[in-house]
Amino acid sequence: MKTKAFLIFVVLAIAITVAACAQPTPEVVKETVVVEVTKVVEKEIEVTKVVEKVVEKTVVVEATPTPEPEPITLEFYHWIGADLGETTIKQINGLFNQLYPHVTVKFETADTGTYEQVISTRLSANDAPDIFGVFPGTKFHPKADAGYLADLSNEPWVANMMPGSAKVATYNGKIYGYPTDSNVIGVIYNKGIFEELGLEVPKTWDDFLAVSEAIKGSGKIPMALALQSAWVTQLIPYAMAPTAIYRDMPDFDQKMYNGEVTFAESPWQEMMEDYLALNEAGYFNDNALGVDYNAALDMMANGDAVMLVQGNWAVAGLRDRAPDIEWGMFPLPYNKNGGAIWVSAAVGALLAADAHSEYLDMAKKYIAFWASPDVQEIYLTAKKAMPANKGVNPVLDPALAEMIEPMQAGTYPFLDQNWPSGVQAVMLQDIQSVFAGEMTVEEMLQEMDEAWADATE
Amino acid sequence: MSALPPFLSKSARRTLGYDILFMLPALLVFTIFFIYPVLTSFPLSLTKWNGISPDYKFVGMRNFVRILSDRHFWQALENTFQYAILVTLLQNVIGLSLALAVTSKAHRPVRTLFLVPPLLSSIALGMIWSYMYRPDGAINGLLTLAGLENWTQNWLGDPNLALYALVVTNIWKWTGMSMIIYLAAILAIPQEIQEAASIDGVGVWQRFRHITFPLIAPAFTINIVLSMIGSLKVFDIIFIMTQGGPGRATESLTTYIFKRAFDAHKFGYAIAVAVVMFVIIMTLSLIQMRYLTRREVRA
Amino acid sequence: MSMKQQEWISRSVAAGLALLWSVFILIPLYIMVMTALKTPVDLAANPFGLPHELTWGNFAKAWQDANLARAIRNSFILTASSIFLIVILGAMAAYPLARRTHWTAVTYYFLAAIMAPFQLAMLPLYRLMKALHLINTYHGIILIYVAISLPMAVFLYTGFIKGINTELEEAALVDGAGPFRMFWQVIFPLLKPVTSTVVIMNVLSLWNDFFIVLLYLPRQEMRTLQLAIFTFVGQYNRDYTLIMAAVILSIAPMIMLFLLLQKQFVAGIAGGAVKG
Structure with missing residues (x-):
């Protein structure tokens, strides 16, 4: 038996030596290449028309590339791939490669949970990708302060940004990222069931409560809520705040920075109490703390739940699951004292370039390529998002299109985009704690105030 | 440790030289890739640093002072202790009982089965058990099938249950490992001793208490130390299954460090917590090892 | 209690324990394998039972x-x-x-x-x-x-x-x-x-x-x-x-x-x- 044990060791040792010395075997390489090629070919057939269109247009605009350019590889790192299954990004990169045959864009992705951690480590170790995603608003400011982000203020696309997009891409008067898409939070609902129950889209908070009550009476779950996914916990307050706070006090955030107001003495108290009241009234699914984002979408897709407060990205997931259901979307009518309903809408992501990149010029060209209307349309159509720039007209999902008109009343970005770093992290965990009964609303708001003070001292 | 004599003989010097050559490769890799990073991170615990900026702001002992009044730190510490104590206790009690239960050769297939969970990665484990624990998952489903509908729970979503749910997942994975270590020690006990005792009419419990248990003391030490340190440093399972939630019900020291660093961008503070955690684990392990090895000697 | 009885009891307890733990180990593994062998539709309709039809395509x-x-x-x-x-x-x-x-x-x-x-x-x-x-x-x-x-x-x-x-x-x-x-x-x-x-x-x-x-x-x-x-x-x-x-x-x-x-x-x- 002992000799056998030693045998394993020897076998292992040999295996190691072989593995360590061996390059990837030709078969492996060939196989990978074949797979890649087939994939590319498939995709190209899909989009030939678009390809032609883009190439034609861009060739006219761009100067022809220099005669014998060295082949270069741009590294592109972004969390968006996790939503889109990488295919759309690969398609866009393929188009870019047709334009600049010597440039290969290598795309890598991570889910949002690990993205921030990996990018932070890579930046602080001066190992930045050439192009990468940053979150809009204050979250990218430390990275800009540290000099990691290239100044993109003189890029051709700057003039086309919508004012709101420009705001969250700007810091100290400079533009640091290209806003790729705009998103909106609202109530996604099952139109069929609304019709069955004879319900109308509610225009006031009382109507909304009445609709919820009616759905509850019919035996269905009025709203699916996935509190296990920490990021979901914030969506209802985010949808409430534009109407409850910013419509009447647009400079609330500035006042927070000046120390003139606090969360504790703001409408946040009432917002949180109403959020909890929805739960106590039985308008959410049971066990919300044990339900994750996907499980909530499942509830909607199999008709158990009727409404869902979410961003437009959830529509893509719902259509995927239940293509036959007619989905609609309306703004959360949190106008308890009457008046207009403001909508929570914001840029979803910024494309930034590494300030120290060896290929900064090419990285900027790549970002500019993303800004071309055709690429924007490919991307936005796949992501079911709204444009963040002028002159872009993607095919809007019908549910999403219903949000266009309400957005005219007024919008405010996702709250964390104006907050100092650290406050959102506290809020996400505290909302769970409040729902778990481990913490009161007062304690939560006090902690958010402390986190704010700590971050801005 | 004996002090080196002032004058070494030639052969002693030669031995010393070879000793150093033997240890050098390991010491180099270990020092450069572990000790050096650990040591360079200690000064960071005295700074306010967002993890990204090249500038650090020196704040002296402030991070450590704040830890004292940080209730989330204390909750993470309490959770970690609760988790570690439960895991260490259950894993060893069950592991030892199972080892005693499967000593005969006929039990080989069962032993094999018990050793399957330790082979699973944290990701596999997390996926399987998250799925089991879903409100509409297998556990509640099976309870309902068995007519025990009242027993169904929101396993990972209930702050009073989530930590215990993670403990169950952990012992599901690791008890087989504890068992095999105990089993090896039990099987190493000379058969004659057991038989002699049996002939002398010593009862089952008495035999365990006075023969088996003292003789497996080294296995006991290593099992306790391994499961204790392992569970104090738990990260993967929590990170994958609950991320510390709901609220902070399953927040451990490691997930708290991770979140302070990467979600709140308070690296200086996070590293200060890591330093405190290091000191705690070290103190506990030293006490434990001293106590357990003394017990071994006496036994 | 005689020695024989003691032996018998301890053996039964041991067997019971081993059996119980085996079941505990097996349930999650069983669920894992069964889930992998189903289609999403089959899984939704029949989450814990045997698959309707073995689906190897998932692998x-x-x-x-x-x-x-x-x-x-x-x-x-x-x-x-x-x-x-x-x-x-x-x-x-x-x-x-x-x-x-x-x-x-x-x-x-x-x-x-x-x-x-x-x-x-x-x-x-x-x-x-x-x-x-x-x-x-x-x-x-x-x-x-x-x-x-x-x-x-x-x-x-x-x-x-x-x-x-x-x-x-x-x-x-x-x-x-x-x-x-x-x-x-x-x-x-x-x-x-x-x-x-x-x-x-x-x-x-x-x-x-x-x-x-x-x-x-x-x-x-x-x-x-x-x-x-x-x-x-x-x-x-x-x-x-x-x-x-x-x-x-x-x-x-x-x-x-x-x-x-x-x-x-x-x-x-x-x-x-x-x-x-």
């Missing part, structure tokens, strides 16, 4: 989409090379520590590291790796794996060597063998049991690691098995039939290895751990 899709062939190769290279080095360096370092009392301080130097949370080393280590151009390289990860695994290996080897009689090595030295030859020819072969322990423990921890590769080996084509699964789960996070198929594929190599080398596995754990 093929997971294997291809997560690029598991490549990932398994990557994991193999990392795990095998690291363990090779851990055994060599660990055994050598342990020898003086076991034989001479004046190196106790070095033993404690290694031991302290077992207690240090990895989070403490995380960031400075990244800078170091970057400075040495080791990010996104196999040898960089191997060096980290070796560094963090050495303390336990040294600890186990030291304990084991202490239990070996010194006569053999003294005889070899008297015969004129140099310390290195003596070590490799006389001592090292005696360390087989504890070497299996070290190999097994490290196979388990390194093959299954995902945190370190997540930080220091982000490059797609170098992705290890665990990272590939992690990414795959992120992308298909709602289709449990696919996720479970991927999970099964990811644990299959370990289970096969274990079934092949079961005796050595058991003997290995026993060898080092108990004497150590």
Whole structure:
């Protein structure tokens, strides 16, 4: 038996030596290449028309590339791939490669949970990708302060940004990222069931409560809520705040920075109490703390739940699951004292370039390529998002299109985009704690105030 | 440790030289890739640093002072202790009982089965058990099938249950490992001793208490130390299954460090917590090892 | 109570316990396998029962989409090379520590590291790796794996060597063998049991690691098995039939290895751990 044990060791040792010395075997390489090629070919057939269109247009605009350019590889790192299954990004990169045959864009992705951690480590170790995603608003400011982000203020696309997009891409008067898409939070609902129950889209908070009550009476779950996914916990307050706070006090955030107001003495108290009241009234699914984002979408897709407060990205997931259901979307009518309903809408992501990149010029060209209307349309159509720039007209999902008109009343970005770093992290965990009964609303708001003070001292 | 004599003989010097050559490769890799990073991170615990900026702001002992009044730190510490104590206790009690239960050769297939969970990665484990624990998952489903509908729970979503749910997942994975270590020690006990005792009419419990248990003391030490340190440093399972939630019900020291660093961008503070955690684990392990090895000697 | 009765009762209790634990181990494994063999529709209709019809396609899709062939190769290279080095360096370092009392301080130097949370080393280590151009390289990860695994290996080897009689090595030295030859020819072969322990423990921890590769080996084509699964789960996070198929594929190599080398596995754990 002992000799056998030693045998394993020897076998292992040999295996190691072989593995360590061996390059990837030709078969492996060939196989990978074949797979890649087939994939590319498939995709190209899909989009030939678009390809032609883009190439034609861009060739006219761009100067022809220099005669014998060295082949270069741009590294592109972004969390968006996790939503889109990488295919759309690969398609866009393929188009870019047709334009600049010597440039290969290598795309890598991570889910949002690990993205921030990996990018932070890579930046602080001066190992930045050439192009990468940053979150809009204050979250990218430390990275800009540290000099990691290239100044993109003189890029051709700057003039086309919508004012709101420009705001969250700007810091100290400079533009640091290209806003790729705009998103909106609202109530996604099952139109069929609304019709069955004879319900109308509610225009006031009382109507909304009445609709919820009616759905509850019919035996269905009025709203699916996935509190296990920490990021979901914030969506209802985010949808409430534009109407409850910013419509009447647009400079609330500035006042927070000046120390003139606090969360504790703001409408946040009432917002949180109403959020909890929805739960106590039985308008959410049971066990919300044990339900994750996907499980909530499942509830909607199999008709158990009727409404869902979410961003437009959830529509893509719902259509995927239940293509036959007619989905609609309306703004959360949190106008308890009457008046207009403001909508929570914001840029979803910024494309930034590494300030120290060896290929900064090419990285900027790549970002500019993303800004071309055709690429924007490919991307936005796949992501079911709204444009963040002028002159872009993607095919809007019908549910999403219903949000266009309400957005005219007024919008405010996702709250964390104006907050100092650290406050959102506290809020996400505290909302769970409040729902778990481990913490009161007062304690939560006090902690958010402390986190704010700590971050801005 | 004996002090080196002032004058070494030639052969002693030669031995010393070879000793150093033997240890050098390991010491180099270990020092450069572990000790050096650990040591360079200690000064960071005295700074306010967002993890990204090249500038650090020196704040002296402030991070450590704040830890004292940080209730989330204390909750993470309490959770970690609760988790570690439960895991260490259950894993060893069950592991030892199972080892005693499967000593005969006929039990080989069962032993094999018990050793399957330790082979699973944290990701596999997390996926399987998250799925089991879903409100509409297998556990509640099976309870309902068995007519025990009242027993169904929101396993990972209930702050009073989530930590215990993670403990169950952990012992599901690791008890087989504890068992095999105990089993090896039990099987190493000379058969004659057991038989002699049996002939002398010593009862089952008495035999365990006075023969088996003292003789497996080294296995006991290593099992306790391994499961204790392992569970104090738990990260993967929590990170994958609950991320510390709901609220902070399953927040451990490691997930708290991770979140302070990467979600709140308070690296200086996070590293200060890591330093405190290091000191705690070290103190506990030293006490434990001293106590357990003394017990071994006496036994 | 007579002795016979006592024996009988303790045997029944033992059998009951073993049975109970077997069921407990089997339920999640059963659910995992059954889920992987179903279509999503079948799973929704019949979450716990046997599949309506065996669906092998999940495995093929997971294997291809997560690029598991490549990932398994990557994991193999990392795990095998690291363990090779851990055994060599660990055994050598342990020898003086076991034989001479004046190196106790070095033993404690290694031991302290077992207690240090990895989070403490995380960031400075990244800078170091970057400075040495080791990010996104196999040898960089191997060096980290070796560094963090050495303390336990040294600890186990030291304990084991202490239990070996010194006569053999003294005889070899008297015969004129140099310390290195003596070590490799006389001592090292005696360390087989504890070497299996070290190999097994490290196979388990390194093959299954995902945190370190997540930080220091982000490059797609170098992705290890665990990272590939992690990414795959992120992308298909709602289709449990696919996720479970991927999970099964990811644990299959370990289970096969274990079934092949079961005796050595058991003997290995026993060898080092108990004497150590």
